[in-house]
Amino acid sequence: MSKALTTVVIIAVLTSLLAVIVDLPSPTPYSPFNNGSLGYSELVEISNAQVISTINDVESLDRGGTVLILPLVKELSNETYSIFKELVSEGLTIIVLDEKGYSNSLLKHLGINAYVSNQTVLDEISKLNDRFHPIIKVLIQGGNSSYIDVVMYKPSYIVVSNKVLGGVVGTTSSYAYADTDGNGYYSIGEVMKSYIVIHSWNVGRGKVVLISDLDLWSNDLIVKEGNAKLLKYIVGSERTFMLTLGLEIGLIDGIKFVFMKFRLSRYYGSGLLPLIGFLILMAVLMVVRYAERGQRKV
Amino acid sequence: MTEGYLSSGRVVSLVITFVVLTMITPYYCPVVAQTETPTLDPAPLLKLLQDVLSMIIENHYDSALSLCTKSLNISLPSDISYLHTRLYVRLLKLTKLLRSADSLVKEASAGSPKVREVVYELCSIKTELNDVINEYMGRLSKYFKDPATRYVMMEYGKELVNELIVKLDTIINQLVRVYLQGNLSTTKRLLHIEISVPKKILGDSNFSVVLTVKSLINVRKANVSLVAVFANTIVKDLTFTLPVNETAEVTMKAPPAEVLVGSGVKLNEELPVKIAVVAKAVMDNETIIDYVSETLILTYSKPPCTFIIPNIVYPNQSINVSVISRANVTLNLTIYMDKLEDEYILLKSVVKPGENTFTIEPKNLTVGLHKLIFVIEPKGPYQGFTYSAVFALVKLPLTAVVNIQKVLLAPPFSSPLYVYIDTPVPYKLVVYVGDAKVLERTYINKSRIVLNLPIPFTLLMWRYNVKVEVQALDPMYGVIIRSLTIYVVNLPLLIAASIVLGFAMISPVSSRYITFSLKSLILSLRRSLISSEVRAIVKTVESSAVMFRRPKLLKLYRKFLRIISRYVGLPSKSETLREFYRRLSLRVGMKLRQLVSKFLSMYEVDLYSKHEVDVDKAEEVIRRLEEVGSE
Numbered sequence: 001m002s003k004a005l006t007t008v009v010i011i012a013v014l015t016s017l018l019a020v021i022v023d024l025p026s027p028t029p030y031s032p033f034n035n036g037s038l039g040y041s042e043l044v045e046i047s048n049a050q051v052i053s054t055i056n057d058v059e060s061l062d063r064g065g066t067v068l069i070l071p072l073v074k075e076l077s078n079e080t081y082s083i084f085k086e087l088v089s090e091g092l093t094i095i096v097l098d099e100k101g102y103s104n105s106l107l108k109h110l111g112i113n114a115y116v117s118n119q120t121v122l123d124e125i126s127k128l129n130d131r132f133h134p135i136i137k138v139l140i141q142g143g144n145s146s147y148i149d150v151v152m153y154k155p156s157y158i159v160v161s162n163k164v165l166g167g168v169v170g171t172t173s174s175y176a177y178a179d180t181d182g183n184g185y186y187s188i189g190e191v192m193k194s195y196i197v198i199h200s201w202n203v204g205r206g207k208v209v210l211i212s213d214l215d216l217w218s219n220d221l222i223v224k225e226g227n228a229k230l231l232k233y234i235v236g237s238e239r240t241f242m243l244t245l246g247l248e249i250g251l252i253d254g255i256k257f258v259f260m261k262f263r264l265s266r267y268y269g270s271g272l273l274p275l276i277g278f279l280i281l282m283a284v285l286m287v288v289r290y291a292e293r294g295q296r297k298v
Numbered sequence: 299m300t301e302g303y304l305s306s307g308r309v310v311s312l313v314i315t316f317v318v319l320t321m322i323t324p325y326y327c328p329v330v331a332q333t334e335t336p337t338l339d340p341a342p343l344l345k346l347l348q349d350v351l352s353m354i355i356e357n358h359y360d361s362a363l364s365l366c367t368k369s370l371n372i373s374l375p376s377d378i379s380y381l382h383t384r385l386y387v388r389l390l391k392l393t394k395l396l397r398s399a400d401s402l403v404k405e406a407s408a409g410s411p412k413v414r415e416v417v418y419e420l421c422s423i424k425t426e427l428n429d430v431i432n433e434y435m436g437r438l439s440k441y442f443k444d445p446a447t448r449y450v451m452m453e454y455g456k457e458l459v460n461e462l463i464v465k466l467d468t469i470i471n472q473l474v475r476v477y478l479q480g481n482l483s484t485t486k487r488l489l490h491i492e493i494s495v496p497k498k499i500l501g502d503s504n505f506s507v508v509l510t511v512k513s514l515i516n517v518r519k520a521n522v523s524l525v526a527v528f529a530n531t532i533v534k535d536l537t538f539t540l541p542v543n544e545t546a547e548v549t550m551k552a553p554p555a556e557v558l559v560g561s562g563v564k565l566n567e568e569l570p571v572k573i574a575v576v577a578k579a580v581m582d583n584e585t586i587i588d589y590v591s592e593t594l595i596l597t598y599s600k601p602p603c604t605f606i607i608p609n610i611v612y613p614n615q616s617i618n619v620s621v622i623s624r625a626n627v628t629l630n631l632t633i634y635m636d637k638l639e640d641e642y643i644l645l646k647s648v649v650k651p652g653e654n655t656f657t658i659e660p661k662n663l664t665v666g667l668h669k670l671i672f673v674i675e676p677k678g679p680y681q682g683f684t685y686s687a688v689f690a691l692v693k694l695p696l697t698a699v700v701n702i703q704k705v706l707l708a709p710p711f712s713s714p715l716y717v718y719i720d721t722p723v724p725y726k727l728v729v730y731v732g733d734a735k736v737l738e739r740t741y742i743n744k745s746r747i748v749l750n751l752p753i754p755f756t757l758l759m760w761r762y763n764v765k766v767e768v769q770a771l772d773p774m775y776g777v778i779i780r781s782l783t784i785y786v787v788n789l790p791l792l793i794a795a796s797i798v799l800g801f802a803m804i805s806p807v808s809s810r811y812i813t814f815s816l817k818s819l820i821l822s823l824r825r826s827l828i829s830s831e832v833r834a835i836v837k838t839v840e841s842s843a844v845m846f847r848r849p850k851l852l853k854l855y856r857k858f859l860r861i862i863s864r865y866v867g868l869p870s871k872s873e874t875l876r877e878f879y880r881r882l883s884l885r886v887g888m889k890l891r892q893l894v895s896k897f898l899s900m901y902e903v904d905l906y907s908k909h910e911v912d913v914d915k916a917e918e919v920i921r922r923l924e925e926v927g928s929e
Contacts, residue, residue, distance in 0.1 A: 124342035125372055131339055175342040186341030188447050 011281070028250045030071045030097075030214050032242055033257070037220035040071070040242070046228055049240040053257055055080055058243060063090035064205070067238045071214055072098040072246035080245070081109040089204030095234060097211050099156040102246065107210070112201050113161040116212045119178040120154045121195045122186075126173035128224065136197050138170035138230055148226040148233065150198075155213035157195035168209060168234065170198030209234055338375055340438035343382070344451045347434070350389055351458040355465055359397045366390040378437050385434045388427050395419055396469065403472050413477040414533070417470055421530040424466045425562050431459050470530060471572070475589060478525055478576040489513050489520060489542075489577050489588035499571065501598040502554040502679040510545045511577040517542050517586070520577040528553050528596060529569040531561045542579070555598050555676035565681035569596040598681040601625050601674050603649065607687045611668075612694055613773040617658045619670065623649045627678040634671040635660055638684075649674065663691050693776035696721055700766045700780040706753060707789050715751040717766065719744075724771040731762050740771070756786045758795060828863055851904045854916050858897055861920070861927050865890075875902060893923050 026033035035041040096103045104115040123134035128151045138148045174194045200209040353362035369386045442448035494508040511520040525535040574591040602624040633645040676682040697720030729737035764782040869878040897919045904911040
């Protein structure tokens with residue numbers, strides 16, 4: 001193989017790998033780079049959020065007029081909680097998405113007497129298609145209280161010791177039940193009642209909105225019922241960030257994040273452009289190669 | 299150059315393919331969440347129903363209405379959706395009725411048509427609702443995975459249904475009372491009514507209500523209203539004036555069965571009849587009133603009919619059925635074949651008192667068991683009745699006698715076959731000899747026939763199975779099969795064969811040939827025995843000769859022994875060649891003796907010396923020995 005051809009092949013492979021990495025959808029659940037049904041790419045798009053990944057990014061945020069979306073699929077360190085506490089007391093709004101109780105320590109740090117119970121809530125009466133998708137009535141308290149209906153997927157529920165007036169409270173219908181034995185059906189001993197699945201508290205000058213479901217704003221559900229409307233209501237016109245520290249981010253997400261950080265690519269959109277660019281490059285190189293062959297024959 | 303170019307071209311092609319595929323693949327393989335569609339969980343639906351029933355029972359009609367409306371918006375699987383909607387539409391209607399009934403009980407006046415209408419609707423919806431709730435709960439119960447949860451939820455649901463029925467009965471009674479006497483709160487009870495009614499009455503029959511109005515004050519006459527409510531559905535009323543302290547006997551008639559059934563009442567149980575009497579009198583411009591009620595039991599009997607149908611029916615034959623009715627009214631009868639569905643209706647008619655005969659002509663019935671279902675509609679004093687009887691559709695057996703002679707001395711190769719068919723119907727006769735069909739004929743009207751049955755050619759003697767199949771051409775008759783056996787003897791051939799064999803056995807030529815054959819047989823047996831012994835000896839010689847060298851004349855020596863052994867046998871193990879020669883020389887002639895001596899001398903030289911032996915000469919000796927032996 002000639003040197004020129006070797007160069008062509010190397011460039012082709014590198015270009016294609018780069019294009020594939022930029023273009024490949026992330027399979028990580030709740031990743032902002034995942035444009036599948038479990039991803040948060042729509043959430044980032046609709047809320048116009050900037051993705052951040054480290055606690056240093058968080059520390060550098062403006063305190064007032066800023067919303068931080070924090071999905072949790074794992075525990076964070078106490079140091080992180082302390083930073084959150086400081087930021088919230090100075091005016092930051094945190095939206096915590098957690099269905100396994102990873103936020104319970106954070107709530108304790110923030111002085112909120114509530115916790116997320118790691119039990120799935122199902123509802124056969126008020127639902128979208130099936131009981132795994134309960135419809136939640138979210139009460140927007142304020143001057144003129146109003147309701148937004150949203151749909152969740154197998155949410156947990158929030159146990160609140162003292163109800164606080166004001167803010168946002170989302171509850172299931174009174175026929176929902178916590179599936180304690182996990183068999184997907186109501187069993188004797190399980191309690192049918194209205195469960196709280198969204199609750200907000202004012203903490204210092206800031207605010208904490210706790211949502212006991214990670215799927216509320218997933219790409220699959222964000223377009224359904226009033227899910228996007230609720231997001232827009234909570235975020236408003238404030239600057240929004242999404243912190244991926246509480247997610248199990250994979251290698252592809254990491255690379256995409258680096259590209260995005262250095263503005264090498266966008267984390268969403270069509271992959272057609274890199275493909276066309278690559279094909280043009282290949283065509284040019286092939287023409288050069290044929291020209292070389294023609295000269296040698298002469 | 300060309301090869302290098304091709305190789306490079308392939309590499310480039312592969313790279314392009316890889317790149318294009320990897321870039322396109324993500325668009326066709328999006329990361330999709332796994333979705334699962336669970337089956338219905340019945341418990342929340344039952345809880346919802348329980349809540350609605352509880353709210354109705356506890357008079358929380360607004361909440362019940364709200365829940366009913368909510369229930370009608372639940373998306374459910376198609377198999378239960380219709381029933382769910384049907385149930386909640388009725389619960390919604392009931393709730394609205396009960397809300398208006400509440401105000402009627404407080405405010406309505408006696409004889410109010412509105413009260414009467416509400417009573418009628420409540421009675422109607424009560425019966426209907428009971429059925430729908432039971433069906434709905436039954437359908438939901440199938441969805442339960444856990445029997446304990448099913449039991450708890452279903453039992454509580456049933457309790458609430460019973461409570462609701464009791465509540466409805468109470469409200470209906472209250473409304474009936476209001477309808478009869480108005481609001482009682484402002485009247486004084488200075489009249490006293492005594493009534494006497496039978497405890498049990500029959501449908502569509504007269505019964506008497508004996509009543510007396512008594513008063514402690516000076517009142518001469520009272521206006522009496524008598525109301526009978528049959529099965530909470532049919533209301534009959536009567537108003538008349540009755541002198542106080544006098545007894546009156548009022549004759550009423552229970553509604554016929556068809557009227558109650560038309561109102562949605564089931565007649566297969568005892569039904570309640572409420573008799574309410576209100577007496578009113580005026581004294582000093584003030585109305586005095588009394589009210590009394592009694593409950594009777596209304597029953598409808600089964601129609602006294604006896605059904606007679608044949609046990610066995612033949613194809614294309616009409617079935618005569620008789621229905622003997624001891625009822626005093628004409629009843630409506632529908633007869634079904636096998637299934638209670640419209641398309642299986644055979645006959646619609648009436649059954650008059652006495653014996654009724656019906657002729658049914660079923661079509662396309664298969665052979666086997668069938669069921670006739672008689673359905674008598676409710677009428678007069680009789681409730682509905684269903685009777686079924688099984689009959690068998692069979693084919694008539696054919697009676698046939700078939701005969702054939704047991705032994706046939708052939709030729710000719712044919713035997714008479716006698717067939718007698720007892721039933722004079724057209725039939726087809728098929729005869730098989732062995733597996734081969736030899737005859738097939740159809741007879742229109744012939745009961746006795748003699749056939750010339752062809753038998754296959756037989757060499758000497760054989761036994762054949764003869765199968766005769768009689769197939770009636772009338773579908774009323776079945777098929778009959780008879781099996782017979784015939785021995786066929788080819789007499790001339792058998793005799794000829796015996797003669798030939800006998801002559802062959804006793805002729806001199808044959809006997810000589812037989813003797814010669816036996817001798818040859820014995821000789822060959824003997825030779826084969828000797829040959830096996832020779833092989834054993836030669837083997838021994840071979841094994842011992844290995845110690846020196848292989849003799850050149852070994853093969854010829856083996857041949858020599860085979861030739862010479864017929865005269866003196868084989869040399870024994872302890873016998874030397876010379877000793878063997880001595881023994882041999884005593885028994886054979888000179889010529890043979892010389893040849894033996896010559897060969898043994900050469901063999902000794904070959905065995906015990908290093909001199910070259912003349913193999914050709916030895917072969918010549920053996921050849922000559924063979925010639926002498928065969929002479």
